[in-house]
Amino acid sequence: MNFIALKMLIGDRAKYLGILMGLTFASLLLTQQAGIFVGLMSRTFGFLTDTSLPSIWVMDEKVQFVDDVKPLRDTDLDRVRSVEGIEWAVPLYKGLLQARLDNGNFQSCNLIGLDDATLIGGPPIMVQGTLADLRRSDGVIVDEVGASGKLAKVLPGGRRVPLQVGDTMELNDHRAVVVGICRTTRTFQSQPMVYTTYSRATIFAPRQRKLLSFVLAKSKAGENSQVVCDRIRAKTGLAAYTHKQFVQLTLNYFMKNTGIPINFGMSVVLGFIIGTAIAGQTFYNFTLDNLRYFGTLKAMGAGNGKLLGMIVLQALTVGAIGYGLGVGAACLFGAASNHSELAFLLPWQVLALTAGAVLLICVGSALASIWKVMRLEPAIVFRS
Amino acid sequence: MRAFEELNMNETEKNGVAVKCTGLRKIFGEGTAAVQALRGVDLDVRPGELMMLVGPSGCGKTTLISIIAGILDQSEGECVVFGHNFRAARQSEKTRYRGENIGFVFQAYNLIPTLTAAENVAVPLLVQGESRRKATERAREVLRQVNFDDRMMGAMPSQLSGGQQQRVAIARALVHQPKLVVCDEPTSALDHETGQTIMELLRKVALQDGRALIVVTHDARIFGFADRIAKMDDGHIERVVNSPAELNGTRK
Numbered sequence: 001m002n003f004i005a006l007k008m009l010i011g012d013r014a015k016y017l018g019i020l021m022g023l024t025f026a027s028l029l030l031t032q033q034a035g036i037f038v039g040l041m042s043r044t045f046g047f048l049t050d051t052s053l054p055s056i057w058v059m060d061e062k063v064q065f066v067d068d069v070k071p072l073r074d075t076d077l078d079r080v081r082s083v084e085g086i087e088w089a090v091p092l093y094k095g096l097l098q099a100r101l102d103n104g105n106f107q108s109c110n111l112i113g114l115d116d117a118t119l120i121g122g123p124p125i126m127v128q129g130t131l132a133d134l135r136r137s138d139g140v141i142v143d144e145v146g147a148s149g150k151l152a153k154v155l156p157g158g159r160r161v162p163l164q165v166g167d168t169m170e171l172n173d174h175r176a177v178v179v180g181i182c183r184t185t186r187t188f189q190s191q192p193m194v195y196t197t198y199s200r201a202t203i204f205a206p207r208q209r210k211l212l213s214f215v216l217a218k219s220k221a222g223e224n225s226q227v228v229c230d231r232i233r234a235k236t237g238l239a240a241y242t243h244k245q246f247v248q249l250t251l252n253y254f255m256k257n258t259g260i261p262i263n264f265g266m267s268v269v270l271g272f273i274i275g276t277a278i279a280g281q282t283f284y285n286f287t288l289d290n291l292r293y294f295g296t297l298k299a300m301g302a303g304n305g306k307l308l309g310m311i312v313l314q315a316l317t318v319g320a321i322g323y324g325l326g327v328g329a330a331c332l333f334g335a336a337s338n339h340s341e342l343a344f345l346l347p348w349q350v351l352a353l354t355a356g357a358v359l360l361i362c363v364g365s366a367l368a369s370i371w372k373v374m375r376l377e378p379a380i381v382f383r384s
Numbered sequence: 385m386r387a388f389e390e391l392n393m394n395e396t397e398k399n400g401v402a403v404k405c406t407g408l409r410k411i412f413g414e415g416t417a418a419v420q421a422l423r424g425v426d427l428d429v430r431p432g433e434l435m436m437l438v439g440p441s442g443c444g445k446t447t448l449i450s451i452i453a454g455i456l457d458q459s460e461g462e463c464v465v466f467g468h469n470f471r472a473a474r475q476s477e478k479t480r481y482r483g484e485n486i487g488f489v490f491q492a493y494n495l496i497p498t499l500t501a502a503e504n505v506a507v508p509l510l511v512q513g514e515s516r517r518k519a520t521e522r523a524r525e526v527l528r529q530v531n532f533d534d535r536m537m538g539a540m541p542s543q544l545s546g547g548q549q550q551r552v553a554i555a556r557a558l559v560h561q562p563k564l565v566v567c568d569e570p571t572s573a574l575d576h577e578t579g580q581t582i583m584e585l586l587r588k589v590a591l592q593d594g595r596a597l598i599v600v601t602h603d604a605r606i607f608g609f610a611d612r613i614a615k616m617d618d619g620h621i622e623r624v625v626n627s628p629a630e631l632n633g634t635r636k
Contacts, residue, residue: 007496007498008496008499011499302479377456378455
């Protein structure tokens with residue numbers, strides 16, 4: 001019977017391709033939109049992704065996400081260091097700063113100040129130079145997207161030349177020398193990332209009474225990071241999160257306070273509805289066209305169970321192929337946009353979600369057909 | 385299931401009656417919209433007999449064979465087919481019985497357009513759970529019996545002529561060796577010559593092993609192939625005759 005079901009399905013090329021197209025389109029739209037959504041949301045904690053060494057982030061208790069900096073007193077660093085179970089704790093500066101370009105324009109930059117001694121919190125990949133070069137006088141490391149984009153030098157003809165090692169720039173009226181180019185994970189903020197040492201960052205930064213943005217800490221081996229976080233909270237009154245918790249805090253903030261989930265959710269829902277409409281309608285029409293043959297099979301002794309099996313097999317077959325084609329196309333899209341500005345991530349959860357949605361479309365499409373075939377009088381075969 | 389079969393084994397089969405209908409009534413719809421399609425039909429069909437049901441359109445021929453074939457439930461009366469009374473049977477029992485014991489030939493052939501001729505013939509065996517290889521082998525055998533060209537067995541129905549399609553339909557009706565074959569207007573879509581050939585074939589191949597054959601037709605040119613002809617009118621059997629000549633003559 002499976003053989004008959006599949007031949008009935010594939011034999012009617014036009015309808016078969018119509019159903020496939022609907023499911024492929026739905027699958028592509030669901031995967032692609034969900035992939036972009038996940039990619040975009042992962043950018044909200046891109047800085048945290050790059051700064052994975054510390055297991056604990058300590059900050060003001062009012063901080064809501066990674067870019068929401070509420071400075072601490074310098075003495076808070078020592079208070080954190082004194083908490084039991086802390087292996088090490090280092091300062092981190094994070095703030096926005098104006099860079100003056102060669103052509104006189106100003107550009108906001110994200111300035112990151114790393115602990116002078118350890119340089120913990122530095123960029124994950126160096127394209128030019130080394131992290132240790134930050135110890136050179138006035139040294140800064142610029143991310144490659146910023147270096148070739150917003151911070152690029154503009155020549156008289158309008159041609160843009162990327163910043164290179166050795167170039168100088170002005171950061172809040174202070175001279176800075178580019179000692180390295182790094183590659184960082186894209187963040188939600190579009191400003192170039194500029195890394196330097198903590199002490200230099202506090203010189204570059206506008207005058208403020210408090211300049212310490214975060215304390216990055218590591219719990220001792222064998223210590224539970226969550227327990228250490230609780231101790232920090234209890235002893236210092238500061239907020240302390242594990243790396244994973246801080247990622248979640250940031251993600252929650254963007255999910256709750258921006259329209260991104262709704263906007264992408266609409267696209268995903270639209271893809272689902274259109275896919276259901278096209279695939280469901282075509283599949284139902286396919287069943288209606290074959291009703292006479294289902295009736296013939298019923299007259300010849302095929303029970304409802306067998307016919308139900310045939311329809312389910314047909315629905316699952318087109319579902320599996322449509323899903324494969326849609327996800328394949330989404331992967332190609334992802335590969336093509338790999339080095340572009342587009343945020344696209346395809347974790348297994350997105351694939352599972354799409355598979356679930358496509359399965360739902362197939363079940364929905366099949367249900368209408370099943371209902372029709374189950375109620376079919378085999379006597380239909382004698383009606384001409 | 386076995387109990388159902390044994391319970392329903394009655395005298396009809398032992399006495400050499402393939403189909404016995406008694407007081408068969410069928411009403412479609414309810415209340416003022418009710419239509420009586422059958423108004424108390426009594427009919428016997430013997431094993432090895434070709435019985436033709438003739439009569440004007442709407443006289444209840446198709447309704448009658450639908451009930452005999454177990455694909456429609458009667459409103460009243462009894463219909464016993466080779467000892468089995470469908471009235472007492474569950475739907476699943478009827479379906480199984482149909483699959484094993486009844487063959488169908490339809491006016492519009494009802495061949496599945498996406499299956500080849502041989503695959504179409506194999507369908508009743510596949511429905512019964514036979515393996516594809518065995519079913520196709522058997523289908524080819526039966527197709528040869530209905531003089532179907534070997535080269536055409538892989539052809540799709542759309543590539544076959546009306547006569548060839550009806551041969552395939554006949555082979556499909558016989559492939560699982562049913563006890564009863566019901567044919568609805570098997571020649572109405574065919575020209576005279578092809579119609580005659582198909583009927584000769586039906587008589588020759590279908591009426592073997594005590595099989596009963598019921599043919600519903602309007603086509604007076606094939607009346608001569610019948611062993612008996614039941615003339616229906618307005619939902620009942622007007623008379624049963626042995627030859628076409630008797631149809632317009634004396635009542636039997």
